[in-house]
Amino acid sequence: MNAFLSQEVPLSWYLLLSAVLFSLGVVGFLIKRNLITVFMSIELMLNGVNLSFVTFAHQWHAVKGQIFVFFVMMVAAAEAAVGLAIIIAVFRARATLAVDRIDRMKL
């Protein structure tokens, strides 16, 4: 039991998980056809990158890596608010959320 409790995880596994999450986000960005789901894929990419920031902060015992994640979170919150407002404005003008139908920049 003691050997089980003291088991450790290589940090490269965390980095691999972060890379896979980022790639899944990119794939979602490419295959999803709903504006909101495309936006959620971007959030998934941001989360993948945050995980590698925290991992490296743990590796180098650096607090600033964690603070960077904090800033990314704040910027992501601002981005989500503005992005969803844009989605609402687009839906009002077009009455659709399918990215194939939204092909003009003009509202």
Place this chain on the structure above:
Amino acid sequence: MHLLFFIVFAGFCLAGAINLLLQSHPINSALSLIVVMVSLAVLYLLLGAEFLAIAQVIVYAGAIMVLFTFVIMLLNASREERTLGSRVALRVGFPAVVAILALIATVILHAQGLGVARLSDGITSTEELSKVLFTDLLLPFEVTSVLILIAILGAVALAGHDDRNPHGDGERTGEK
């Protein structure tokens, strides 16, 4: 114990992310994204970032995802129609994703000097974090608060009702 926690929550994380891609209804995708974010909070805690774990739950899984589900319900988003997507995404996008993932994985697996994470590693306390945040990084912190203020104004300006048009949005969708 750390290994067990890592395997369980990394599994939840990947399952949620893959489910996000497979679901065709946006609300199901949003719920699986919440699963991903909460499991990531546990992984942050395993890496000793207690403040970030709590902030992840409150800000991401709480505030941002509430905003997402609210917009999905407000717009009454329905099942998405499957199309083949663009040819550029098929021919350039997916090979590029595979190439980037392979490149990053190779670099990580060959990297020297990466340590290990244990449960006994100790935790970065919020006090330690805030000391650096409010002394060395005070200016970026204040700039971010201005950014949030601008984002609030931008969101209101973009999504708010147009007062000059008394008939509301129904009129605007009909006029084109």
